[in-house]
Amino acid sequence: MTETRKGLGSTTVPKLSVKEHAAPGESPTVITVNKLDVHYGTFCAVRGVSMKIKENRVTAFIGPSGCGKSTVLRCFNRMNVLIPGARVTGEINFFGQDLYAAEVDPTEMRSRVGMVFQKPNPFPKSIYDNVAFGLKVNGYTGNYPDAVERSLKRAALWGEVKDRLKENALQLSGGQQQRLCIARALAPEPEVLLMDEPASALDPISTLAIEQLINDLCTDVSIIIVTHNMQQAARVSHETAFFMVDDDRAGYLVEFDDTSNIFTNPNDERTEAYITGRFS
Amino acid sequence: MLRSEFHADLQKLQDDLLNLGSMVEKATIKAIDALKTRDLPLSRQVIEEDDVIDDIRYEIEARCEDLIAKQQPLATDLRLIIAIMHIVGELERMGDYAEGVAKISLAMGDEAPLKPLIDIPRMAQKASLMTRQSLDALVERDVDLAITVAESDDEVDALYDQIFRELVTFMIEDPRTIQRATYLLWVAHDLERIADRATNIAERVVYLVTGELSKLKEIFP
Numbered sequence: 001m002t003e004t005r006k007g008l009g010s011t012t013v014p015k016l017s018v019k020e021h022a023a024p025g026e027s028p029t030v031i032t033v034n035k036l037d038v039h040y041g042t043f044c045a046v047r048g049v050s051m052k053i054k055e056n057r058v059t060a061f062i063g064p065s066g067c068g069k070s071t072v073l074r075c076f077n078r079m080n081v082l083i084p085g086a087r088v089t090g091e092i093n094f095f096g097q098d099l100y101a102a103e104v105d106p107t108e109m110r111s112r113v114g115m116v117f118q119k120p121n122p123f124p125k126s127i128y129d130n131v132a133f134g135l136k137v138n139g140y141t142g143n144y145p146d147a148v149e150r151s152l153k154r155a156a157l158w159g160e161v162k163d164r165l166k167e168n169a170l171q172l173s174g175g176q177q178q179r180l181c182i183a184r185a186l187a188p189e190p191e192v193l194l195m196d197e198p199a200s201a202l203d204p205i206s207t208l209a210i211e212q213l214i215n216d217l218c219t220d221v222s223i224i225i226v227t228h229n230m231q232q233a234a235r236v237s238h239e240t241a242f243f244m245v246d247d248d249r250a251g252y253l254v255e256f257d258d259t260s261n262i263f264t265n266p267n268d269e270r271t272e273a274y275i276t277g278r279f280s
Numbered sequence: 281m282l283r284s285e286f287h288a289d290l291q292k293l294q295d296d297l298l299n300l301g302s303m304v305e306k307a308t309i310k311a312i313d314a315l316k317t318r319d320l321p322l323s324r325q326v327i328e329e330d331d332v333i334d335d336i337r338y339e340i341e342a343r344c345e346d347l348i349a350k351q352q353p354l355a356t357d358l359r360l361i362i363a364i365m366h367i368v369g370e371l372e373r374m375g376d377y378a379e380g381v382a383k384i385s386l387a388m389g390d391e392a393p394l395k396p397l398i399d400i401p402r403m404a405q406k407a408s409l410m411t412r413q414s415l416d417a418l419v420e421r422d423v424d425l426a427i428t429v430a431e432s433d434d435e436v437d438a439l440y441d442q443i444f445r446e447l448v449t450f451m452i453e454d455p456r457t458i459q460r461a462t463y464l465l466w467v468a469h470d471l472e473r474i475a476d477r478a479t480n481i482a483e484r485v486v487y488l489v490t491g492e493l494s495k496l497k498e499i500f501p
């Protein structure tokens with residue numbers, strides 16, 4: 001079964017009925033990864049990753065630097081193909097559809113799989129235009145002011161900016177800028193939000209605001225967050241994937257489980273060693 | 281504090297817990313010896329020393345709290361700290377039971393026990409052994425030994441029931457023995473509770489090793 005989303009022009013990625021994916025008592029799968037390898041030229045950055053990302057859950061990727069967690073994340077909206085020499089093999093299915101199929105329009109797909117980066121990166125435009133931009137790119141034909149307001153409210157920023165929408169976004173604080181970027185990513189109403197260390201450049205109060213936002217958003221957006229802060233992964237996520245790097249510097253998935261299992265009683269001793277700081 | 285110091289601190293915490301366990305074990309044996317030999321100064325000593333046990337309990341708890349706040353322990357480290365916080369409370373209460381036995385001994389004064397003490401010292405030996413084995417199981421992360429401790433609790437319970445029946449018989453036969461019989465019943469009850477708390481420690485050991493917290497007696501009836 002497919003459905004076309006309204007107000008976003010043509011949709012090339014068919015959305016399958018979630019019921020077809022959900023086992024009884026389990027969350028439906030939104031992204032299925034099977035034997036994913038990523039190469040940059042001859043260098044293998046990620047090897048043999050298979051996992052299922054569940055819908056409307058927060059999934060955290062943790063692991064040491066260079067373990068490929070950001071690389072895997074960027075595969076989920078085809079950001080890696082923008083890097084010269086990058087090659088992605090294996091399967092990544094988004095609601096059952098091959099994300100790397102030739103007929104998939106990357107721009108439209110990225111409106112359904114939004115991304116937020118480590119450093120807030122608003123455009124040097126007004127607060128309003130920053131949020132409206134994501135809609136324009138996707139040919140949105142609906143009511144712009146309403147959509148901008150809705151996105152800013154979802155990003156918990158509306159109350160702070162509603163009287164200054166025409167001001168330059170760069171005048172906002174770091175934490176506000178990051179929430180603006182989240183609002184921009186939310187504007188096309190994505191099903192998935194990828195967050196690459198979204199709070200690591202922020203102060204503790206702004207960090208907590210982002211974590212609260214993640215918690216609020218996951219009722220209708222599936223969120224995947226890369227973080228170096230294990231306490232943050234433990235606080236915000238439902239599932240956690242632990243990645244490591246092998247002797248050839250290729251990243252691989254060690255363990256993927258409920259967050260509470262990972263942080264209290266992991267199955268794999270490498271996970272145990274990493275999260276207890278006994279990692280050499 | 282650096283992470284390397286954290287793991288050294290965790291080890292020290294466990295060592296100090298074992299020392300506390302040893303103090304509690306000695307207090308139990310000492311309290312029963314004092315009761316048996318009517319050594320009232322020794323009973324007073326057990327009561328005084330319980331203050332030290334109490335102080336160490338709160339000191340260990342404070343150190344656990346400090347490590348949680350500063351190191352955000354996870355996985356085995358987290359379970360060890362949680363286990364230590366519970367076990368230290370169990371040990372402190374065991375110390376209170378030993379103190380309780382010492383107080384009963386003082387209450388009996390110069391009066392001889394109702395009957396020669398045979399089963400009560402046996403109970404005390406078993407309860408002390410369970411305490412030691414539960415802590416050995418902690419050190420060795422030995423689930424089998426923890427289960428042995430839980431099984432031993434049945435023997436202590438059986439001894440308690442036997443003593444209970446015997447003392448009730450005394451009381452029925454001669455109401456003038458009620459006060460002295462009650463003293464011994466309290467002692468037996470204190471020892472039975474010490475064994476129960478050793479079983480609680482054994483349950484925490486299983487939790488530490490497996491991550492599962494269950495009543496051992498329900499799993500291994």
